[in-house]
Amino acid sequence: MWKELRILLLGEPKVGKTSLILSLVSEEFAEEVPLRAEEITIPADVTPEKVPTHIVDFSSAEQNDLQLYQELSRANVVCLVYDLSDSDTLVEVQNTWLPVIRENSLHPMPIILVGNKSDLVGDSQMDDILPIMNEYPEVETCIECSAKTLKNISEMFYFAQKAVLHPTAPLFCTQTGMLKNDCRIALARIFCLCDLDKDGMLCDDELSNFQKICFNTPLASQSLQDVKTVVCKSCPEGVRDGKLTVEGFLYLHSLFIQRGRHETTWAVLRKFGYSDNLELTDQYLYPPIQEPPPDSACQLTNDTYKFLEIVFRTHDRDHDGFLNQEEIGSLFSVFPYDPWGPDVLSTVHTNSQGWISLRGFFSQWTLTAYLDLPRTMEYLAYLGYSTLTGRQSQAEAIEYIALQPHSGKRKYIHAMQRKIYTCKVIGPHGVGKTSFLQSLLERKGVAGGSEFAINTVSVQSHLKYLLLHEVDSTELLESGEGALTCDAMCLLYDVSDAESFQECVNLYKQYVANTNIPCLVIAAKSDLPAAKQHCAVQPIDFCRSQGIPPPLKFSLHTKECSQTTFQTVASFAAHKKGLSSYDKFSFGTWFKIGLFTAILGVIGFTIYKNTSHRSQSLTFTRAKF
Incomplete structure (x- = not known):
């Protein structure tokens, strides 16, 4: 302004x-x-x-x-x-x-x-x-x-x-007496956002809601009829089945401008973030965001997920629980470009036809918010988030949560508040890292695809987003420790390949050993006969020596095994048990188990002696009689 x-x-x-x-x-x-x-x-x-x-x-x-x-x-x-x-x-x-x-x-x-x-x-x-x-x-x-x-x-x-x-020039061409193309495009996009049921028309409730959004007051019933009557007189295609079409919506604004009321059209355009050159302003697309607290991560709020669910269900015209390509195209028609590339189909959950499910839709938004917050703000702006929900800006769509929780009960509460946990996946070439990622999405045998996979996983009866990121050893070498910023690490080896685990040991020593990142070893292809690893130490002994839990078995061909593995990975990431805590856990646990076993042994031996002595006495007595 x-x-x-x-x-x-x-x-x-x-x-x-x-x-x-x-x-x-x-x-x-x-x-x-x-x-x-x-x-x-x-x-x-x-x-x-x-x-x-x-x-x-x-x-x-x-x-x-x-x-x-x-x-x-x-x-x-x-x-x-x-x-x-x-x-x-x-x-x-x-x-x-x-x-x-x-x-x-x-x-x-x-x-x-x-x-x-x-x-x-x-x-x-x-x-x-x-x-x-x-x-x-x-x-x-x-x-x-x-x-x-x-x-x-x-x-x-x-x-x-x-x-x-409220300049006329960007809106209207006086020579032709018509709205300029950029103005038509902007108003048509606003019409589409306000068409809540996506039937291509604005019913009375939608028109009244539009009026309330832009001018803080609903339209009276008689006023609605008057508007449609005016449109019908000069633009017959502007009203259909008692509803205002996009042609009628554009005609109304043309009429406002010709009657010198172009401030009305500008009020609508500016409410939806447009500048004088009819482009969405940077302030609208990228609102100021508060400085994140130290050691915190950004995530979408529950209200934002509710908004996104409305968007999903509105565009799911056949109500099958999935967005097909036509429905996705309708959803993104209010964007100036296609925000999701083909990689999304190998990143989130879809059906066998490649149609995105609701959890896949949520997952992609969760991933975008995690990787690129400014882009998330931009996408929400295109969907009209702040205008349609009455928020000040898209900045209200996010919240920050600490990455380093306190211990005890507050640690548990923190784990339940976080919505996403991240895990880097590393391992030798050909071990099945991509298949491991695709298995999270309930798919098998997918070649290539995205380096990310994200899906919901149950953690103590709460659904959380588990984000797996396949990281190549070359990327680790180029990026250093920055490439390992995550909640947990999965180190994959092939149980059927005798040379597989040695490379895992090398990767661990080079990139993981000197960090505080908790690590899990995944025994991939566990449905195949296990080969003795050509390594100085076998996987289970290596895990014991490093304070790492025993290797988790994983197989693409066993669904239950796959689900259990990812639940374990997510729980492991959620509870943040690093190497030092596992060392203490192992030593303390085994000491207690050993002590308890010894006590049981002493008690058992004493009971045995007493029982044996009583048995001998009874035999002697019977013999005596």
Whole structure:
């Protein structure tokens, strides 16, 4: 929004520029007028648009061409004044002043043609202005006024403000009498966002909701009927089955502009984030976000997931629980480009036809928020998140949560609040890392695909998002420890390949051993006969020596095994047990087990001796009798 405006008055000498300014300020006609008025500043609270306004007078008698060009560079709008009683001054407007303004303005300058001294003429001369307006589209409007009688003085300066704050030029072509293409595209997108049931029309409830969003008040039932009646008269295809079509919606805005109410159209456009050049503003797309607390991660709020669920179900036209390609195309029609590439189909859960499920849809949004927060803000803006939900901005769609929780009960609460846990997957080439990722998505035998896989996994009866990221050893070498930022690490080896585990040992020592990242060893292809590893230490002994849990068996061919593995990985990541804690856990647990076993042994031996002694006594007694 504009912080201030500068209105520059130009025209031939003695047309009354200075008188117009003085009449506005003093509200009476000044008989004695200086050659040039000093710059006037009108406070925001006394202007209709609530914007501070500077009014600048130019006098060719006191100022030179250089000063004219300087003033033009600073002005936002020009009031080009001519004398209604002197036709030569209008000729100079067309032959001199309009070309000068056009040639020396740094940007297209809106112009208000002002015919002064209407008290000296009888009839209006507006017909003489129309050819000029057709030749110079930058002329927003024209007005006839009188500094002497104060006729239309306030209106003249209001039109000047309006020409800057609500310009006609980006919206409407006066030569063709039609909305410009960029305006049509923007309004059609807004129509699509407000079409909540996606039937291609706005029903009464949707129209009333649109009115409430843009103007903070719903439309009365009679007003709704009046609107549709007006549309039907000149645009029969604008109403169908009692509902407003996109053609009718565009016609209404064309009508607003032609009737001089283009501020109405601008109010709609700006509510949905559009700038004066009809592009979504950076402030709308990328709102300021609070500085994240130390050691914290960003995630979507529960309310955001509710909004996304509404978006999903609205576009799931056949109600089958999946978005097919046509439905995805409809959803992304409000985007300037396709935000999801083909990789998404190998990153999230889909059905066998490649249609995205609701959890796959949620998963992709969760992944985007984790990897690229600015892009997430942009995507939510395209969906109209803040406007449709009444939020200040997309910044309210996210929350921060600490990555290093406290111990005890608060640690458990933290684990339940976090929505996503990340795990890097490393291992030798050909061990099945990609298959491991695809198995999380309940798929088998998928070649290539994304380096990410994300799906929901149950952690202590709570659904969490587990994000697996396949990392190549070359990437580790290039990125160093930064490539290992995650909640847990999965180190894969092939049980059927005797050479597989040695490379895992090398990867562990080189990249994992000196970090605090908890690590799990995954025994992949566990349905195959296990080979003794050609390694100085076997997998189970290696895990014991490093304080790592025993290898987890994993097989693509056993669904239960796969689900159990991912639940274990997610729980492992959620509880953040690093190597040192596992060392203590192993030693303490085995010590207690050993001590408990020894005690049981002593008790058992004592019971045995007592039982044996009583048995011998009983035998002796019986023999005696």
